[in-house]
Amino acid sequence: xxxxxxxxxxxxxxxxxxxxxxxxxxxxxxxxxxxxxxxxxxxxxxxxxxxxxxxxxxxxxxxxxxxxxxxxxxxxxxxxxxxxxxxxxxxxxxxxxxxxx
Numbered sequence: 001x002x003x004x005x006x007x008x009x010x011x012x013x014x015x016x017x018x019x020x021x022x023x024x025x026x027x028x029x030x031x032x033x034x035x036x037x038x039x040x041x042x043x044x045x046x047x048x049x050x051x052x053x054x055x056x057x058x059x060x061x062x063x064x065x066x067x068x069x070x071x072x073x074x075x076x077x078x079x080x081x082x083x084x085x086x087x088x089x090x091x092x093x094x095x096x097x098x099x100x101x
Contacts, residue, residue, distance in 0.1 A: 001033065002035055002061065003034050004043075005039045007039075010064050011063025015036050016035065019087075022086060023063065023088050026051055026057070026059040028049040028051050030046070034048070037098050037099065052100070053075070059074075062083065062084060064081060
């Protein structure tokens with residue numbers, strides 16, 4: 001389940017809602033998937049904590065097919081879901097330091 005503010009059926013939220021905004025990220029602290037760190041921080045008493053890039057936990061989810069992948073798999077996915085091949089927002093890479101460490 002993807003949490004967030006005004007989340008649609010594919011994980012888009014009030015902050016990010018284009019056709020390619022379908023990636024959800026796992027918070028290392030609460031272990032929940034959120035549409036974005038902004039939604040997470042509004043909805044929780046703690047800030048979003050990034051996942052380690054070396055962690056083998058499935059920390060990224062495609063909102064279209066709910067496929068979960070490791071950070072490494074996501075970062076090497078060529079901006080598309082390895083399962084359903086739906087395009088991911090390439091600009092999400094600008095937030096890598098927020099979601100991954």
